[in-house]
Amino acid sequence: MTDSSVAAMPGARSKRKAWPAELNALIGLIVIMILFEIIGWIVVDQSFLMNKLRLSIMITQVAVVGILAVGVTQVIISGGIDLSGGSIIGATAMIAMSFAQVGTNARAIFHAQGWVDLPIIIPIMVGLSVALICGLINGLLIAYVKLPPFIATLGMMVSARGVALWYTKGQPISFPTESFMAIGDGLMPVWIFIAIAALFTLILKFTVYGRHTYAIGSNEASARMSGINVERHLMQVYVIAALLAGLAGLVLVARAQTAQAVFGTMNELDAIAMAVIGGVSLSGGRGSILGTALGMLIFGVIFSGFIFLSVDAYYQNMVKGAIIVGAVALDQWRQKRQAREV
Amino acid sequence: MKKLVIGAGAAALISSGAQAADKKIGATLSSLEFTFIAVMAKGMTDHAAKLPGVKLQLEDAKNDVANQLSQVQNFIASGVDAIIVNAVDTSATQAMTDAAAKAKIPLVYVNRQPINVDTLPDNQAFVASNEVDSGTLETKEICRILKDKGKGKGANVVVLVGELSNQAAVQRTKDVHDVIATPDCNFMKVVEEQTGGWKRDAGQDIVTNWISKGVKFDAIIANNDDMALGAINALKKAGISTKDIPVGGVDATQEALKAMQDGDLAVTVFQDAAGQGSGSIDTALKIAGGAKVDKKVYIPFRLVTPANIKDYLAKN
Amino acid sequence: MSSNSSDIILKTEGLTKHYGGVHALEDANFELRRGEHVAIMGDNGAGKSTFVRQITGVEQRTRGRVLFDGQEVHFKGPLEAREAGIETVFQNLALADDLDVPSNLFLGREKILVKLGPFSILDFKGMRTATEDALKRTAVKIPNLANTIRNMSGGQRQCVAIARTATFASKLIIMDEPTAALGVQETAQVENIIRQLKANGEPLVLISHNMRQVFELADRIVVFRRGRIVANLKKSETNSEDIVAYITGAKTGTDGRATH
Numbered sequence: 001m002t003d004s005s006v007a008a009m010p011g012a013r014s015k016r017k018a019w020p021a022e023l024n025a026l027i028g029l030i031v032i033m034i035l036f037e038i039i040g041w042i043v044v045d046q047s048f049l050m051n052k053l054r055l056s057i058m059i060t061q062v063a064v065v066g067i068l069a070v071g072v073t074q075v076i077i078s079g080g081i082d083l084s085g086g087s088i089i090g091a092t093a094m095i096a097m098s099f100a101q102v103g104t105n106a107r108a109i110f111h112a113q114g115w116v117d118l119p120i121i122i123p124i125m126v127g128l129s130v131a132l133i134c135g136l137i138n139g140l141l142i143a144y145v146k147l148p149p150f151i152a153t154l155g156m157m158v159s160a161r162g163v164a165l166w167y168t169k170g171q172p173i174s175f176p177t178e179s180f181m182a183i184g185d186g187l188m189p190v191w192i193f194i195a196i197a198a199l200f201t202l203i204l205k206f207t208v209y210g211r212h213t214y215a216i217g218s219n220e221a222s223a224r225m226s227g228i229n230v231e232r233h234l235m236q237v238y239v240i241a242a243l244l245a246g247l248a249g250l251v252l253v254a255r256a257q258t259a260q261a262v263f264g265t266m267n268e269l270d271a272i273a274m275a276v277i278g279g280v281s282l283s284g285g286r287g288s289i290l291g292t293a294l295g296m297l298i299f300g301v302i303f304s305g306f307i308f309l310s311v312d313a314y315y316q317n318m319v320k321g322a323i324i325v326g327a328v329a330l331d332q333w334r335q336k337r338q339a340r341e342v
Numbered sequence: 343m344k345k346l347v348i349g350a351g352a353a354a355l356i357s358s359g360a361q362a363a364d365k366k367i368g369a370t371l372s373s374l375e376f377t378f379i380a381v382m383a384k385g386m387t388d389h390a391a392k393l394p395g396v397k398l399q400l401e402d403a404k405n406d407v408a409n410q411l412s413q414v415q416n417f418i419a420s421g422v423d424a425i426i427v428n429a430v431d432t433s434a435t436q437a438m439t440d441a442a443a444k445a446k447i448p449l450v451y452v453n454r455q456p457i458n459v460d461t462l463p464d465n466q467a468f469v470a471s472n473e474v475d476s477g478t479l480e481t482k483e484i485c486r487i488l489k490d491k492g493k494g495k496g497a498n499v500v501v502l503v504g505e506l507s508n509q510a511a512v513q514r515t516k517d518v519h520d521v522i523a524t525p526d527c528n529f530m531k532v533v534e535e536q537t538g539g540w541k542r543d544a545g546q547d548i549v550t551n552w553i554s555k556g557v558k559f560d561a562i563i564a565n566n567d568d569m570a571l572g573a574i575n576a577l578k579k580a581g582i583s584t585k586d587i588p589v590g591g592v593d594a595t596q597e598a599l600k601a602m603q604d605g606d607l608a609v610t611v612f613q614d615a616a617g618q619g620s621g622s623i624d625t626a627l628k629i630a631g632g633a634k635v636d637k638k639v640y641i642p643f644r645l646v647t648p649a650n651i652k653d654y655l656a657k658n
Numbered sequence: 659m660s661s662n663s664s665d666i667i668l669k670t671e672g673l674t675k676h677y678g679g680v681h682a683l684e685d686a687n688f689e690l691r692r693g694e695h696v697a698i699m700g701d702n703g704a705g706k707s708t709f710v711r712q713i714t715g716v717e718q719r720t721r722g723r724v725l726f727d728g729q730e731v732h733f734k735g736p737l738e739a740r741e742a743g744i745e746t747v748f749q750n751l752a753l754a755d756d757l758d759v760p761s762n763l764f765l766g767r768e769k770i771l772v773k774l775g776p777f778s779i780l781d782f783k784g785m786r787t788a789t790e791d792a793l794k795r796t797a798v799k800i801p802n803l804a805n806t807i808r809n810m811s812g813g814q815r816q817c818v819a820i821a822r823t824a825t826f827a828s829k830l831i832i833m834d835e836p837t838a839a840l841g842v843q844e845t846a847q848v849e850n851i852i853r854q855l856k857a858n859g860e861p862l863v864l865i866s867h868n869m870r871q872v873f874e875l876a877d878r879i880v881v882f883r884r885g886r887i888v889a890n891l892k893k894s895e896t897n898s899e900d901i902v903a904y905i906t907g908a909k910t911g912t913d914g915r916a917t918h
Contacts, residue, residue, distance in 0.1 A: 053550065208770070209778075214757055218756040223754060227741075303551075
């Protein structure tokens with residue numbers, strides 16, 4: 001029975017460990033940082049990196065979108081896409097903020113009802129409930145009504161923005177309580193991001209949830225055949241994505257100390273870009289939170305780097321676009337090469 | 343003939359007595375839910391109440407284009423002497439212009455610039471504030487403060503620009519440079535300029551980045567109050583006193599006024615909603631009285647500083 | 659046949675499937691005994707895969723009965739069939755490319771270390787050990803279990819797919835052209851696994867186009883033609899010319915009932 005064909009199994013060459021996509025992002029990040037460092041010494045005559053304040057702002061300014069990107073990452077790994085995150089930020093921001101206002105502001109939305117100076121748990125729960133509803137609708141439409149995720153979340157993107165605008169007819173909501181502002185104060189957004197990123201790294205790596213997310217994104221039919229309840233799982237994936245968008249919205253309002261209906265506009269695309277730059281495959285099944293975090297840092301470094309060099313925001317966007325395209329092109333090329341070798 | 347027309351217009355403006363007697367004006371506003379529009383509406387009713395013989399009928403279009411058009415048609419049917427429109431959709435104004443023109447009833451657009459502003463018939467006009475004023479007033483005041491601080495020999499300013507695609511952002515930024523180009527304020531120098539997209543967190547991030555770079559600046563000029571408030575946050579976090587670095591914004595939002603009361607915001611600019619309301623009535627009466635008016639009638643922006651902030655706390 | 663009813667693991671009676679006017683499967687009567695390996699042959703479109711799909715619940719039959727393990731069954735989907743003990747190996751479709759071998763083997767029925775609902779923590783070590791055992795049982799050697807399926811050869815993938823069916827105590831294994839896309843060595847590897855299954859006494863339905871393979875591995879050969887079972891022959895009572903004649907229609911005659 002143990003004849004020679006067993007030992008002669010082809011495939012020894014596939015022993016070589018695949019080059020992780022995260023490494024591309026890491027190398028990209030280091031190259032960009034070194035580039036800014038060198039140009040910094042030439043043009044500005046100072047170090048770009050050896051600056052504590054700059055290093056902290058680099059991360060702080062992208063942490064909110066980073067929280068959103070964690071949710072988007074697991075959606076993309078599951079083989080879907082979520083365009084609604086930015087709008088959910090807007091809706092959450094507006095509605096949560098209306099429950100976080102101080103009583104000294106006579107124009108507080110719920111001043112007449114006396115719903116002012118509330119403990120921060122109230123606006124947090126209200127905000128997350130708004131996000132939860134959005135996530136349930138997304139999940140329902142995608143998992144059970146079988147709409148393509150692009151369409152379902154595009155609809156939510158438009159509708160949730162509508163909710164944000166409708167809530168006060170476009171008026172901003174201001175004057176939050178001190179305790180609520182603390183969620184977004186100083187480095188708090190960074191800590192929240194790190195906690196969320198660490199949690200979801202563990203979840204994706206070590207839990208059934210993570211395994212099934214990769215499996216569905218890798219091959220939905222086989223996941224279904226394997227007994228995974230694909231519908232229920234996708235429901236969870238989109239609900240979690242929406243909840244993280246809601247959390248991002250809460251941190252953003254607390255940081256900005258005001259809520260505006262346009263909050264989060266285009267953030268969903270930044271979040272998707274961060275994931276893609278970090279090696280998360282848009283065809284699903286591959287990627288990690290670590291990659292997305294690296295993608296996020298690249299955005300943060302570029303943002304600070306361009307201000308550091310006093311370069312206009314126009315160029316910043318051009319470079320960001322080029323990096324997104326470059327990252328995906330690199331990934332495609334890598335995949336093709338790997339496919340050839342196997 | 344011409345003299346007579348001018349005389350009649352002047353009379354309407356000055357006394358609004360005999361000439362303006364029994365003038366009926368119909369006004370439709372985009373949505374009274376917007377604070378700005380509500381303040382404008384109050385400016386209109388208050389002003390009309392002061393003018394004997396002027397009867398103002400105010401309608402809320404509730405942000406519905408079709409609603410607004412039928413309100414205009416109803417005004418025409420009931421034979422008003424002039425119509426005031428605060429357009430729901432500035433690209434859908436041609437129909438209202440046509441309806442009023444056909445009935446030969448004067449029409450005045452207020453606050454929101456109609457798409458056909460350059461082709462309005464003779465008895466129609468647009469009343470608003472001139473965007474050029476806001477950035478100019480702001481920068482001139484910062485210029486004055488810097489001089490007061492004894493920095494008239496040379497001062498660095500940084501500029502926070504609104505959304506790049508937005509006309510107001512482009513105009514207000516241009517105003518900054520235009521003011522600095524004048525001999526009076528050419529001691530100022532723009533050392534950094536970056537887009538913050540109107541957003542407070544972006545304003546904070548950008549200023550923090552500048553501070554990390556060690557940019558030496560004596561004032562911050564922001565295209566709007568939100569970015570100015572973000573800049574103030576950044577200064578405070580970096581332990582820099584807003585007493586030393588004047589920060590300017592535009593809009594005179596409630597939060598900006600509070601920041602000014604706290605001594606953090608040096609200057610903001612108030613878009614006079616009530617003034618636009620009363621101005622639109624005056625313009626409508628002028629046209630109804632047969633006077634010729636400019637196609638665009640500008641109600642000036644107002645500078646808000648700690649000196650006159652009390653006048654504005656209740657507005658906007 | 660000396661078979662009593664408890665000896666029969668799978669039986670179909672008058673199994674029929676019409677797609678609109680197309681009679682893809684007509685009145686199929688089929689029997690499989692415990693420990694028996696039966697090969698199903700036939701031209702493309704003869705009804706082989708349709709037959710399997712009716713049994714495993716991938717499609718719903720037009721009429722007829724399916725008896726599995728002594729009970730009449732009517733699976734609503736492939737999952738129900740699997741839960742009842744029918745493991746199916748498809749040509750592809752079976753694996754998640756981006757997961758490693760143990761994850762694929764245990765996909766949908768992971769070993770759990772700490773139970774926390776959907777966030778239950780995986781027992782990596784347990785799954786790895788069980789995977790090694792399963793691969794040993796089926797005599798499959800995979801150089802690196804931590805490698806993702808994507809980085810494996812076609813043969814290795816198929817071996818993993820087959821090993822998966824062997825990992826779990828199944829009552830019946832169905833393989834739909836398991837070696838169609840494989841090279842010579844890889845095919846040999848899969849055939850080894852099938853021999854191992856035979857040695858373990860696991861019943862198997864093997865759909866194949868490969869005459870050599872069928873004569874080497876199967877106890878009995880069932881031929882489909884135009885939606886009907888046209889031959890049901892013991893390997894010892896037939897030869898490849900005979901089978902080819904049934905496949906092409908040169909020879910007609912028995913249907914399933916004849917050998918009862």
